[in-house]
Amino acid sequence: MVVPVSPQTVVARAPRQDGQATRQQILETAGQLFAELGYANTTSKQICESSRANNASVNYHFENKDGLYRAVLHEAHDRLVRIETMISLSESPASPEDKLRAIITVLIGGLGNQREGWALKVLTRELLSPSSVLPEVLEEQAFPKAKIVREILGQIMQLPPDDPATLRSAVSVFAPCLFLLIAHEPLARNVLPGLELDPPALIEHMMNYARAGLQAVSGAAKAL
Structure with a gap:
């Protein structure tokens, strides 16, 4: 009909x-x-x-310029990694290491993608010079994602998600990914010429490095 x-x-x-x-x-x-x-x-x-x-x-x-900026920051976070993706990943039956690989894959997979280009620049500017809308965006976007990341790393390390070693490890694992997203072109061109930034190879390297580092930090923390 x-x-x-x-x-x-x-x-x-x-x-x-x-x-x-x-x-x-x-x-x-x-x-x-x-x-x-x-x-x-x-x-x-x-x-x-x-x-x-x-x-x-x-x-x-x-509504106004502040409302637009708030929407831009939310969009920037979504383009980096959507909160729905993180929640779905945390609830999946995949192993903690597979979950970590999935997050790294999403981040590194954005290398050279101009769609994410302005998003990363906006987020970087906002962190360096916070605006009045930052607390709200952190509450709705950054904090839930960080909580999921801590839980995944804690499972891999067999440590509580809020253990100092787990928190430091979150920085060690994800800061290089974010740095590469922000500065991959000048880094490869001016600082480390010849650096191969092929995403699949980088993802594998990041996983190997993270796996070894998490094991070492976990062992040291449990020995205390």
Whole structure:
């Protein structure tokens, strides 16, 4: 049975679809501008002009510039690794090591991906110069992901997730991944010329390094 669609329904749906496209275009443009210029040096007018939206679009879709910046930070976190992905991974029957490999694969797999490029720059700027929206974004995005990471590392090391050795290990395992995502091009070009940044090889290296390091730290912590 075919349900007839009235012209009024078609007309009603079009603005919502166009509105979503406009919202996404504004979000993408804002992410790029915030990444290059910083929050303080980027105006709503610049964002609207660059995204070819009218000057009221930021307020219409995001309430204000702060609301837009908050949405950009959430999008940046999602592009790095989605919280839904982390939750699904934590609840899966996979081994802790396989879960760790999956997270590293998601992070390293983004090397050279321009879609993640502005996201990482925005997050880096925000951490170096925090804004008023940072606590909310940390509460909703960073803290839940960090909790899952600690639990996975704790399972591998057979230590509590909040053990100091587990917390330090989280930094040791994931800081190199984030550093490579942020600085992989200048690193390979200027600092370590000839460095092979092929994602599969890097993932395997990161896993081998993490596995050996976690075993060593775990052994030392249990010997105390």
